[in-house]
Amino acid sequence: MQSRWIFPVFILFVSFAVNSQSMDSLKVMARETTDERKPRHYLRLGQRYMGREQYDSARKYLSLMAEYAEQNGQLGLMGQAYANLGGVSNELGDYISGIENYERAIEYLLQANEEINVAGVRTNLGQAYKGMNIYTKAFENLFQAADTYERKGEKKRLAAVYSTIGNIHREIGTMDISYEYLIKALELREELDYKSGVARSLQNLGNWHLESKDLPKARELYRQSLDIKRAHMDTSSFASSFAKLGEVAVESQNYEKARGYFEESLRIRTRSKNKAGTVTSSNHLARLHLSLNDPTSALPYLRLALKNAVEGHLLKEQATARALFREYYVQMGDYQSALKSSNQLIEVNELILDKEKTNSLIEAEVRFNIKSKDRELAFKENELESLEKERGYFIMIILVLTALAIMVVIFLRESRKLSRLRKLAKERVERLLNELNHRTKNHLQAQSGLIRQQMLKLKDQSTKEVIRDIDNQIKSINLIHQSLYASTEDSPECIDLTTYLKNIVENLMISFRMTGNQVKIKLDLDHVDIDLHKAMPIGLILNESVTNVIKHAFKGLKTRELTVRLKKKEPDLLRLTVADNGPGFSSSIDKEGHSGLRIMRDLAEELSGYLTFGNGQGAMIQVCFPVRN
Numbered sequence: 001m002q003s004r005w006i007f008p009v010f011i012l013f014v015s016f017a018v019n020s021q022s023m024d025s026l027k028v029m030a031r032e033t034t035d036e037r038k039p040r041h042y043l044r045l046g047q048r049y050m051g052r053e054q055y056d057s058a059r060k061y062l063s064l065m066a067e068y069a070e071q072n073g074q075l076g077l078m079g080q081a082y083a084n085l086g087g088v089s090n091e092l093g094d095y096i097s098g099i100e101n102y103e104r105a106i107e108y109l110l111q112a113n114e115e116i117n118v119a120g121v122r123t124n125l126g127q128a129y130k131g132m133n134i135y136t137k138a139f140e141n142l143f144q145a146a147d148t149y150e151r152k153g154e155k156k157r158l159a160a161v162y163s164t165i166g167n168i169h170r171e172i173g174t175m176d177i178s179y180e181y182l183i184k185a186l187e188l189r190e191e192l193d194y195k196s197g198v199a200r201s202l203q204n205l206g207n208w209h210l211e212s213k214d215l216p217k218a219r220e221l222y223r224q225s226l227d228i229k230r231a232h233m234d235t236s237s238f239a240s241s242f243a244k245l246g247e248v249a250v251e252s253q254n255y256e257k258a259r260g261y262f263e264e265s266l267r268i269r270t271r272s273k274n275k276a277g278t279v280t281s282s283n284h285l286a287r288l289h290l291s292l293n294d295p296t297s298a299l300p301y302l303r304l305a306l307k308n309a310v311e312g313h314l315l316k317e318q319a320t321a322r323a324l325f326r327e328y329y330v331q332m333g334d335y336q337s338a339l340k341s342s343n344q345l346i347e348v349n350e351l352i353l354d355k356e357k358t359n360s361l362i363e364a365e366v367r368f369n370i371k372s373k374d375r376e377l378a379f380k381e382n383e384l385e386s387l388e389k390e391r392g393y394f395i396m397i398i399l400v401l402t403a404l405a406i407m408v409v410i411f412l413r414e415s416r417k418l419s420r421l422r423k424l425a426k427e428r429v430e431r432l433l434n435e436l437n438h439r440t441k442n443h444l445q446a447q448s449g450l451i452r453q454q455m456l457k458l459k460d461q462s463t464k465e466v467i468r469d470i471d472n473q474i475k476s477i478n479l480i481h482q483s484l485y486a487s488t489e490d491s492p493e494c495i496d497l498t499t500y501l502k503n504i505v506e507n508l509m510i511s512f513r514m515t516g517n518q519v520k521i522k523l524d525l526d527h528v529d530i531d532l533h534k535a536m537p538i539g540l541i542l543n544e545s546v547t548n549v550i551k552h553a554f555k556g557l558k559t560r561e562l563t564v565r566l567k568k569k570e571p572d573l574l575r576l577t578v579a580d581n582g583p584g585f586s587s588s589i590d591k592e593g594h595s596g597l598r599i600m601r602d603l604a605e606e607l608s609g610y611l612t613f614g615n616g617q618g619a620m621i622q623v624c625f626p627v628r629n
Contacts, residue, residue, distance in 0.1 A: 039065045043061075043080060086099070086101035123161055126141035199228040207244070242268070262285045265281045275308045497530040505564060540599075545621050553583070553619060573626055575622060580620075607625035609623055
C-alpha cells in the first residue's frame with residue numbers, strides 16, 4: 001500500500017528539483033550575460049514567478065528588465081516589461097498602477113513600431129477598464145485594437161476583441177449591439193476552425209439568451225459549447241459550462257438537475273484551486289438548498305464560499321455569502337446570529353462602495369499621473385518639432401480623402417452609364433467597383449485610426465479638439481461611402497438618410513465619450529431615401545451642429561438633452577432640426593459671425609435650402625431644403 005506512493009512522490013521531488021535548478025540557472029545567466037541580453041532573462045524569470053503567483057519576485061525581475069532595456073534603448077523590450085508589470089498590478093488589485101504600466105507599454109511599443117503588440121496591450125487595458133465598469137475607456141482601447149487586427153488580418157485576436165465588446169454591451173443593456181458583436185466573433189472563429197474559441201462564443205451567446213429569458217435556446221447553446229470542450233479535452237473550462245447549465249435549470253425550476261450541475265462545477269473548481277469559481281459554485285448550491293428550505297444542507301457550502309471569498313479578497317462574492325448566511329440563520333430561527341450576519345454584510349457593502357468610488361476616480365487620476373521630469377525633458381523637444389509636421393500631415397490627409405470621395409462619386413456615375421450601354425462589360429465593372437469600395441473603406445478606416453493614434457500623443461487640448469473634429473468629419477464621409485456601398489442596384493446614387501444621420505449621432509457620442517447616462521438623446525427621424533450629393537452636406541451640417549451642442553450647451557447641466565428631428569413638411573421638402581436644453585444662443589451671436597453658423601449656412605445654400613437658428617427650451621438650429629434639386 002505504501003509502495004504505491006513512492007513513484008509519484010519521487011516524480012514530484014524530481015520536478016521540483018528540476019524547476020528550481022532551472023530558476024537558479026536563469027538567475028546565473030542573467031547575472032553573467034551582457035547588458036543587452038539581460039532583459040530577456042529577466043523577462044523569463046518574471047513570467048516564471050507570475051506563473052507561481054509570487055508577484056513580489058515577478059515585479060522585482062520585470063523592473064530590472066525595464067531598467068536594463070532602457071539603458072540599451074531596447075524600446076520593444078521596455079514595452080514588454082511594462083505590459084507584464086501591468087498584469088502583475090492587476091493580479092494584486094492595484095488597478096491605478098496597472099493602467100499606468102499598460103499606458104507606458106503602449107508608449108514604448110508605438111515608438112518601436114510594434115503595432116500588433118500595441119493592440120494586445122490595448123486589449124488588456126480595455127478588459128481592465130471593463131472590470132472597473134469604466135466602459136468609455138474600455139471601448140476606446142478595444143476599438144483601437146480591433147482596427148489594428150482588422151488591418152493586419154489577425155482574425156483570431158479580432159474575434160476575442162469582438163467578444164469582449166459584445167459582453168460589455170450586454171452588461172450595459174444594449175442587447176442588439178451585443179448580439180451583433182457576439183455573432184461576429186463566432187463567425188470568425190468558425191471560419192478559422194478555432195474550436196475552443198467557438199465553444200467560448202457559444203457560451204457567450206448562451207449568456208445573452210439566458211439574460212433575455214430564452215431558456216431553451218440558452219440551454220441548447222451551453223450544451224453545444226460543452227460538447228465541443230469535451231471533444232477537445234478543454235477540461236479547464238468545463239466548470240463554467242456546468243455552472244451555466246445549472247442556472248438555466250434553476251430558472252426552469254428543475255432543482256434536482258441544477259444541483260447536479262452545480263456540484264460538478266464545484267468539484268472541478270475546487271480541484272483546480274480556483275477560489276473565485278469555488279465561491280461562485282458554493283453560493284449557487286447554498287442558495288439552491290435555502291430556496292428548498294433545506295438550511296442544513298446549505299451550511300457546508302456557505303462555509304466553503306465564505307472561507308474562499310475572504311482568502312481571495314473577493315468582496316462582492318463575500319457579500320453574497322454573508323447575505324445567504326443571514327437567510328440561513330433566519331430559517332434556523334437563530335435571529336441573533338442573523339442580525340450579526342446583517343451587520344457583517346453592511347460592513348462588506350461599505351467596502352464595496354468605497355472601492356467603487358475609488359474606481360470612479362481612476363480615470364481622472366490616470367490622466368493626470370505625473371511623468372518623471374527626465375523623460376518629459378527628453379521628449380519635449382521632439383514633440384514641439386513634430387507638431388507643425390503633424391498639422392500639415394492632417395491637412396494633407398483631408399485633401400486626399402476628399403479627392404477619394406470625389407473619385408468614388410465620378411466612378412459611380414460613369415459605371416451607371418456604362419452599365420446601360422454595355423451589358424457585356426457589366427460583370428467586369430462590378431468587380432472593379434467592389435475592389436475600389438473595399439480599398440476605399442479600408443483606407444478611410446486606416447487614416448481615421450492613424451489620426452486617433454497620433455492624437456493620443458498630443459498634449460495641447462485645443463489641437464486635440466481640432467483633430468477630433470477632423471476625425472468626425474472623416475467618419476461622416478466614411479458613413480456615406482458605407483451607405484452607398486450597401487445600397488441596391490436600382491438606386492446606386494441614393495442612400496437611407498435616416499440610418500445615416502443616426503450613425504453620425506452615435507459616432508459623435510462615442511468620439512466625445514458621451515454615454516446614454518450622460519446625455520438623453522431623442523431621435524425623431526422620418527424615413528427618407530436621398531441623393532448622395534445631398535447626403536454629404538446634410539451629414540456635415542449635423543456633424544457641426546451636434547459637435548457645437550456637446551462642446552458648448554451642456555456645461556454645468558445635470559440633465560442633458562439632445563433632440564434631432566427629420567420631418568417631411570411637404571412631398572418635396574425636408575426639415576432637419578437640432579435642439580438642446582442648454583442656455584441657448586446669445587443675442588449677439590449673429591453679429592459676431594460665428595464660424596460654425598457660417599459653415600452651416602454655406603452648406604444649406606449648397607442644398608438649395610436655408611438655415612435658421614434661435615432659442616426655445618435651449619438652442620435650436622433648423623435647415624429646410626428640397627429633396628431634389
